[in-house]
Structures are given as C-alpha cells and as structure tokens.
Amino acid sequence: MKSFFSFLHRHRYDILFSGILFLLLMFIFIVLPKEETKNVVSFLENKTFDIRQNVIAKDKKVNKDIVIVTVDDPSYEYLIETYGDWPVPRNVYAKILDYIQEQQPKYVAFDLLFIKSLNRIPGSDDALIEGFKKYPNTYTAINFDDYAFELRTPPVIDKKIKTDIIFNSDNILPRKFTNCRIIMEEIIQATDKIGHINTPKSDDGFIRTVPIIVNYPRYNTSDNTELADEYYLYMTVKMAVDYLNKYENAGITEIKIDKDNNLLLNDRKIPLTEDAQAILNWYGETGIEVDNTFKYVSFWEVLKSIEAQEYGKQGLLPNDFFKDKIVYIGTNVFSLSDIKTVPTSKYLPGVEIHATLFNNILDNNLIHRASMPYNILISLILAIAAAFTVFRIRSVYISIAFFTMLLGLYLYFSTFVMSAYNVWVWVIIPVFLSLFIFVCSFIVKYLLKSRDFEYTYKLATTDGLTELYNHRFFQEQLRLKIKQSERLKTKFSLIIIDIDFFKKFNDRYGHQAGDAVLKHVANTLKKSVRNEDFVCRYGGEEMTIILNNINKDDAIKTAKKICENIASKEYELTPELAVNITISLGVSTYPENGTTPAELIEYADKGLYMAKENGRNQVGVL
Numbered sequence: 001m002k003s004f005f006s007f008l009h010r011h012r013y014d015i016l017f018s019g020i021l022f023l024l025l026m027f028i029f030i031v032l033p034k035e036e037t038k039n040v041v042s043f044l045e046n047k048t049f050d051i052r053q054n055v056i057a058k059d060k061k062v063n064k065d066i067v068i069v070t071v072d073d074p075s076y077e078y079l080i081e082t083y084g085d086w087p088v089p090r091n092v093y094a095k096i097l098d099y100i101q102e103q104q105p106k107y108v109a110f111d112l113l114f115i116k117s118l119n120r121i122p123g124s125d126d127a128l129i130e131g132f133k134k135y136p137n138t139y140t141a142i143n144f145d146d147y148a149f150e151l152r153t154p155p156v157i158d159k160k161i162k163t164d165i166i167f168n169s170d171n172i173l174p175r176k177f178t179n180c181r182i183i184m185e186e187i188i189q190a191t192d193k194i195g196h197i198n199t200p201k202s203d204d205g206f207i208r209t210v211p212i213i214v215n216y217p218r219y220n221t222s223d224n225t226e227l228a229d230e231y232y233l234y235m236t237v238k239m240a241v242d243y244l245n246k247y248e249n250a251g252i253t254e255i256k257i258d259k260d261n262n263l264l265l266n267d268r269k270i271p272l273t274e275d276a277q278a279i280l281n282w283y284g285e286t287g288i289e290v291d292n293t294f295k296y297v298s299f300w301e302v303l304k305s306i307e308a309q310e311y312g313k314q315g316l317l318p319n320d321f322f323k324d325k326i327v328y329i330g331t332n333v334f335s336l337s338d339i340k341t342v343p344t345s346k347y348l349p350g351v352e353i354h355a356t357l358f359n360n361i362l363d364n365n366l367i368h369r370a371s372m373p374y375n376i377l378i379s380l381i382l383a384i385a386a387a388f389t390v391f392r393i394r395s396v397y398i399s400i401a402f403f404t405m406l407l408g409l410y411l412y413f414s415t416f417v418m419s420a421y422n423v424w425v426w427v428i429i430p431v432f433l434s435l436f437i438f439v440c441s442f443i444v445k446y447l448l449k450s451r452d453f454e455y456t457y458k459l460a461t462t463d464g465l466t467e468l469y470n471h472r473f474f475q476e477q478l479r480l481k482i483k484q485s486e487r488l489k490t491k492f493s494l495i496i497i498d499i500d501f502f503k504k505f506n507d508r509y510g511h512q513a514g515d516a517v518l519k520h521v522a523n524t525l526k527k528s529v530r531n532e533d534f535v536c537r538y539g540g541e542e543m544t545i546i547l548n549n550i551n552k553d554d555a556i557k558t559a560k561k562i563c564e565n566i567a568s569k570e571y572e573l574t575p576e577l578a579v580n581i582t583i584s585l586g587v588s589t590y591p592e593n594g595t596t597p598a599e600l601i602e603y604a605d606k607g608l609y610m611a612k613e614n615g616r617n618q619v620g621v622l
Contacts (some may be wrong), residue, residue, distance in 0.1 A: 043203070043204060044428045045429075048427040050206070050344075052419075053281075054344055055419075057282060057283055057285075058292060060283050061292060062292060062293060062294050062359055063359050063362055065326055066295070066328070067294075067321075067322065067325045068328045068349070069297045069302055069327060070329075070330055070332035070351060071330070071333060072296075072298050072299070072332040072333060073332075078300040090128040091123065091127040091128065092303075093112075093131075095306060096303070096306070096329070097138065099306045100327055101138075103323045104324065105137070105324065106247070106325065106326050107139065107327065108137065108139070109139040109140070109236070109326075109328050110140045111331075111350060112329065113141060114140060115181060125186070129184070129190050132191040132193075133190045136191070136193065138191070139193040139195065139235055139238065140193065141183075141197040142161070142180060142182065142194055143180070143198060144180050144181075144216050146177055148179075149178075152179055154179045157180060157182065157188075157216070157230075161195075161232065162232055163232060163238070163255055165257065168256060168257055174214050174276035175198075175200075175211055175275050176215040177198075177215070195233050195237065195239070196214055197234070197354070199211075201340075205341055206343065207341065207342050208279060208343060210278055211234065211276060212234050212270060212278045213232070213234075213263075213272075214231070215229050216232055235354065236357045236358045237270070239326075240265065240362075241255075241265060243362075248266075250267075252266055263278075269366075271367070273369075279369070280357060281360050282342055282356060283344065283359070294359075296332075297321075302317065328351050330351025331350070331351070334347075340353065366422065367418065369423075374425070379430040379433050382410060383430075383433050383437040386435070386441065387437050387438070387441040389406065390438060396442075407431060407434070407435075410431070410434075414427050465519065466522035468537045468543065469534055469535065469537070474536035474544055478601075482590060482600075491590055492548055493546075493552065493554075493589040493590070494601070494604050495544065495545040495585055496542065496544050496607075497521075497525070497544065497562070498542050498612070500581075500584055501616075502541035509579075516571075518541065521583065522535070524565055524566055525545065525562060528558075532548045533546060533548055552592065555587045556587050556619060556621060559585045560618075563617065567580070567581070567583075584608055584611035584617065584618065585611060586603075586604040586609070586611060586619070586620050587607055587619060587620075588600045607621060608620055610622065
C-alpha cells in the first residue's frame with residue numbers, strides 16, 4: 001500500500017492529464033454523438049451565437065444602397081381603405097415598379113408570391129406581367145413545400161428557372177421538397193429572374209440560416225415518381241450573381257461548390273452547411289436608423305409620391321431616391337405572417353433577411369463554422385489550461401479568479417474571431433468541458449493532497465519494520481488518553497511487552513531472523529486486540545498496547561490471552577527451523593496506577609520486570 005501511494009504521488013500529474021484526455025475523448029466519442037446531447041448542445045450553442053451577433057452587430061455597417069420598401073401597418077391600413085381588401089390588385093405593384101424603375105435602380109426584388117390571378121380590375125395582372133418583361137433587373141419569388149400530392153399536384157416548373165450546379169463536395173445534400181407554390185405562369189414566361197424564398201426556422205423558432213440551394217425533383221406527372229433532381233437558388237443569390245457580373249465584371253458563368261463546401265462567386269465565397277444553408281451575419285435591430293440598420297420606406301409613402309407626381313407635385317420621396325439602389329419590396333405586418341425572429345431582432349420583416357444576405361455577399365462576410373478538429377483542439381487546450389490552473393496555483397481563490405479570467409478571455413476570443421474573421425467557434429463544449437475538468441481537477445488535487453497527508457502522516461507515526469505505531473505516536477496518544485479519561489471520568493489500561501531472550505535469539509539466528517520475529521509478534525498483537533486499541537513499538541524488542549475503556553482486571557485478562565497466543569505456536573523461521581517465542585508483560589491502569597504518562601509507564605515496567613524475574617512468559621501483576 002505504501003508503494004502504491006508513493007507511485008500516485010510521483011505520477012499524479014501524468015495520471016491527471018491522462019484522465020483529462022480520457023474524459024475529453026469519452027465526451028467527444030460517446031456523450032456528444034447522442035441525439036439528446038447534440039440537441040441540447042446545439043440549442044445552447046445557437047444561443048451563444050445570438051449573443052455574439054448582438055455584441056458585434058453595433059460595429060457593422062450596412063450598405064446604404066440597399067433600400068427596403070415594406071407594407072407596414074400604416075401602409076396596410078391605407079391599402080385596405082383604398083382598395084377594399086388584401087391582397088391589392090397587381091397593377092398597384094406595377095405602378096410602384098414603374099415609379100422605382102424610372103429612377104434607374106440597380107435591382108428590384110419582390111419578396112412576394114404572385115400565386116394566382118387577382119384580375120379584379122381588368123388588366124391588373126397584365127400590368128405587372130408587362131413590368132417583368134420591361135425590366136430585366138426585376139426579381140420575384142417562388143416557394144417550395146411538402147404538401148401532399150392529393151392536396152396539390154406538384155407542378156412542373158419551366159427549366160429556365162432551375163440552376164445547374166457543379167458539386168465538387170460529397171458533403172452537401174440540399175433539402176429536398178416534394179411540392180411547390182407555383183406563381184402565375186405568365187410571370188414565369190415573362191422572366192427567368194425567379195428564385196426561391198424558403199426560410200425555415202430553427203427548432204427554437206429563430207432564423208439564423210437560409211437555404212441557398214434546394215432540391216425540387218422533376219416528377220413524372222402520370223404517377224408522381226421522381227425523374228431527376230433539379231436545383232434552385234435562393235432569389236437573392238441569383239440576383240447577387242447578376243450584380244457581380246454586371247458591376248464587378250466577375251465573369252461568373254457557372255455555379256460551383258468546392259471541396260470545402262463553399263459556393264464560389266468569383267472571389268467571394270458562401271460557406272454552406274451540410275444541407276446547403278448559409279449562416280447569415282446579422283446587422284442591428286430593425287427600426288433604429290443607425291449605420292448598422294437598413295433604410296426602410298413605407299409602401300404608402302411611395303404611393304403618395306406617385307400620386308403627387310401624377311399631379312405635378314413633389315412627393316414625400318426625392319425624385320432620385322431609388323437611383324442606383326438595390327430595392328427589396330415586402331411586408332412588415334404581423335397579420336400577414338411575415339415577421340421573423342433572428343439573433344439581433346425579435347421582430348424582423350422577412351424581406352430584411354434577403355437584404356442581409358445580399359449585404360453579406362457584397363461584403364463577403366457570411367459566417368462559417370470552424371472545423372471539428374479545430375474545435376476539438378480548442379476544447380483540449382482550454383481543458384488542459386483549466387487543469388494546469390488548479391495544479392500550479394496554490395491559492396484556491398487565485399485559481400478560481402484565474403480560471404474565470406481564462407473563460408472570459410475565451411469568450412472574448414470567440415466573439416473576436418466571429419467579428420474579425422466571420423468564424424463561428426464552439427463555446428458551449430469548450431466552456432463546459434473546461435469547467436468540468438476544473439472541478440474534477442480540484443477534486444483530484446485534494447484527494448491527492450489527502451493521500452499525501454495520509455501517507456506522510458503514516459510515515460511520521462509508523463514504525464517501518466513492524467508497521468506498528470512508533471514511540472512518538474505512543475507518547476502523544478498516552479497524553480491524549482489521560483486528558484480524555486480525566487474529562488469523561490473513564491479508565492484505560494497500558495500493556496508493556498518485551499520479547500524474552502531476544503538478544504540471544506539475534507546472536508544465534510541473526511538479525512534478519514530477529515526482524516522476522518518482531519514482525520510476527522507485532523502481527524499477533526494487532527490480531528489480539530480491538531480496532532480502537534493502539535499497538536505501538538516502544539523501542540528495540542519492547543512494544544506497548546493502549547487499551548481503551550478497560551479496567552485493570554480486564555487488561556490483565558487481555559495481557560494473559562496475548563501471552564498465551566504468542567507462546568502457543570511455534571514460529572517457522574525457515575522450512576527447516578521453527579522456534580518458540582515467549583513474551584513478558586506488565587500492566588497499568590489509569591487512574592489507579594498513575595495519572596501521568598511517566599507514572600503509568602513506570603508502573604507497567606515494574607510489572608514487566610516482575611514477570612521476567614519470575615521466569616518470563618507471563619504477566620507481572622503487582
């Protein structure tokens with residue numbers, strides 16, 4: 001046992017770091033892959049992403065060339081009063097499109113679904129269709145879903161809308177949809193500037209990503225079986241490709257995904273998740289006119305400006321307000337169900353998600369996740385640093401303060417790399433693991449300290465040969481027992497033992513044999529008394545026993561029993577040699593034979609000498 005504690009003491013740091021590695025690997029390969037664990041970790045990690053996005057959003061600047069025209073609550077009320085119901089006739093959008101296009105914007109995009117004819121006013125739909133024909137820089141949307149075939153037969157979409165994509169990665173698998181909310185066929189015939197606007201929520205109701213590519217297979221209309229996969233780009237991505245080609249001479253002729261899961265747009269990259277989604281880099285909270293929020297214009301303001309222009313007056317908006325702008329048109333009304341929750345805003349118009357993506361593409365700052373090996377390396381470094389903090393800093397308070405500072409620095413680091421390099425590194429796993437290791441290290445440290453103390457105490461109080469308590473421990477316990485018995489008015493007894501003719505035994509058989517005899521007697525003594533009694537080596541061949549709560553008569557009986565146990569059996573020194581061992585004993589009891597250590601020892605010694613004078617192998621009773 002002594003060698004085991006010595007081994008632990010010498011190799012405690014090796015054992016600790018091996019334990020850390022084991023716990024880390026167990027967590028990564030056993031705990032983390034479990035679905036329940038992944039869900040919890042993912043939920044918490046998403047929340048840390050939201051916090052970091054809110055922290056860094058104030059330092060971002062949006063592109064002031066992006067303008068959002070929304071049907072907000074005042075606009076909705078104005079439209080209902082003017083046109084009687086919702087949705088409004090399509091010629092209203094056509095009128096707004098004409099007004100904006102007269103000012104020569106770069107692009108106009110409708111975050112609206114023109115599903116079926118609303119030709120309540122003759123020529124209303126035709127006016128909008130004509131607008132799409134007339135303005136090739138105008139985009140509109142379709143939306144995919146998974147409605148049952150029995151409810152809606154999956155429509156066949158004109159192939160000019162789909163996008164051929166070169167996949168150089170085997171890790172990308174776009175979401176597959178089985179149905180589509182098709183828009184008016186006349187619009188599809190009028191333009192190919194159509195992309196999807198699917199924006200699914202996370203499990204917690206937040207939107208952090210958008211599906212850049214979706215898969216809507218071509219179906220056999222006779223039996224609804226799949227014929228081939230066909231891919232569709234997000235509307236804003238299609239518009240961004242045109243923008244980069246026209247205004248930056250990007251020369252993008254094909255859409256590629258590289259082996260690192262990036263959708264390549266010349267010198268820009270859109271990092272994709274495994275299901276072909278992009279993680280957006282969010283800006284400030286909507287409704288606050290600062291550098292990190294987009295410019296909003298109400299639908300009613302545009303209509304009033306058009307009305308004023310028709311009467312030759314100056315409208316609410318300058319005549320060149322939309323010149324060279326990227327204009328998004330959408331809704332911002334709760335009742336129209338297009339309000340989203342995103343990391344930086346509880347109530348965000350869905351149209352702003354498109355503006356955010358377009359701004360991200362122009363700034364080339366979409367978020368990408370750090371690789372798994374990199375995250376694991378960070379977790380390991382932080383965990384080892386936590387253990388190092390515990391074992392190298394003696395003060396508990398300083399080690400806790402240092403570890404807290406370490407976590408604070410890591411949280412700052414994780415926010416900094418997201419802000420400066422658009423990298424999403426893990427927070428929950430490194431922090432949780434380092435905290436776990438920190439606590440475990442404290443436990444191990446104080447277990448080792450406890451073991452070290454026990455080991456040191458045992459060395460200081462134990463005789464190395466017999467493994468009995470040593471002379472110093474005997475004297476301390478004797479003083480303590482006197483104080484305790486004096487306070488509690490109890491008795492205890494002391495037995496002093498001497499091995500008979502031990503010097504002659506040593507001279508005849510050698511000191512190694514003498515040591516063996518000492519060990520044999522010591523073991524017999526320990527077996528002959530209770531756990532609460534103390535068996536000590538007094539010196540040389542003399543040993544003592546402190547018997548707790550035993551009077552003189554019972555102590556003498558115990559001493560006689562011990563004497564008989566030693567003498568009753570021969571002790572085998574070697575297979576060829578067995579010897580008889582006897583002992584002499586003296587007994588004293590507190591308080592009748594003494595009230596100090598010296599008095600008790602002297603009285604027991606007198607009994608020991610009497611036993612020797614009377615022939616040994618007995619208990620001397622005065």
